[in-house]
Amino acid sequence: MDEPITRLSTHQCWDFLRRHELGRLAYHLADEVHIVPINYAVDHDPVTGRRSLLFRSAEGSKLLGVVMNADVAFEVDELEGEHATSVILRGRARRLEEDEAHRAENVPLRPWVATPKWNVVEIDVTEISGRGFDLSRPWRHLIIDES
Amino acid sequence: MDEPITRLSTHQCWDFLRRHELGRLAYHLADEVHIVPINYAVDHDPVTGRRSLLFRSAEGSKLLGVVMNADVAFEVDELEGEHATSVILRGRARRLEEDEAHRAENVPLRPWVATPKWNVVEIDVTEISGRGFDLSRPWRHLIIDES
Structure with a gap:
């Protein structure tokens, strides 16, 4: 049987995430x-080479459940x-402190939808x-038939 | 401020899932x-009107964690x-018993990748x-510049 699954290298994974x-x-x-x-x-630290993910979360969002459980x-x-x-x-999420939140300004990250106040959350990838x-x-034709 | 978010009705949600x-x-x-x-x-029961989701999971997959915790x-x-x-x-997942697994034959559900043995899992939507x-x-231009 042909193997229909290929594994990406860690480098390929990060490249995919960046794109x-x-x-x-x-x-x-x-x-x-x-x-x-x-x-x-x-986000990529040019000194340490460490990479992580950043995203914004509206103030008061239940997404801040990550503050209670970082997993x-x-x-x-x-x-x-x-x-x-x-x-x-998989990783650990944490809300960036005010003196770190500027990191979100240096990456192509903007809220998709305008909302007054945001927190910046980082995922430390494990x-x-x-x-x-x-x-x-x-079965694809079945779906097309239905629509 | 214009409201940039619209809510879908329950009917629209199911229609979206079906497509x-x-x-x-x-x-x-x-x-x-x-x-x-x-x-x-x-999956849609024409008698009761109840709708649920079905998917297949390879035997031994860690996805069967849903057997331990259905949430x-x-x-x-x-x-x-x-x-x-x-x-x-959100919902509760359970593995269908052998006498129910035939339900997967009646919906446009096939494994994307050929693997020998499958379980059928149902999500009861809550x-x-x-x-x-x-x-x-x-920031979209930033991403295009990078690639």
């Missing part, structure tokens, strides 16, 4: 799991014809992996 | 949150030009909401 801007964050809120689409940017997962994907790519990471899939979608 | 096939599932694995892209289908969240989105739509739901966003993305 995209919309992902989905999974986080804890009390004992529930929640998910939300967010736009993000990759998060994040996913970015792309579907092009018969090929899909997905990068998944695991990252990416996969490419060659898809077989024999 | 798509790729979403991201957030689930618990021990005390961690995990996320994975999955293809899914909407899950699921997200489907679409980005078209300057407009994004996202539907988020909360569903959808939002449309009119985007302002002033």
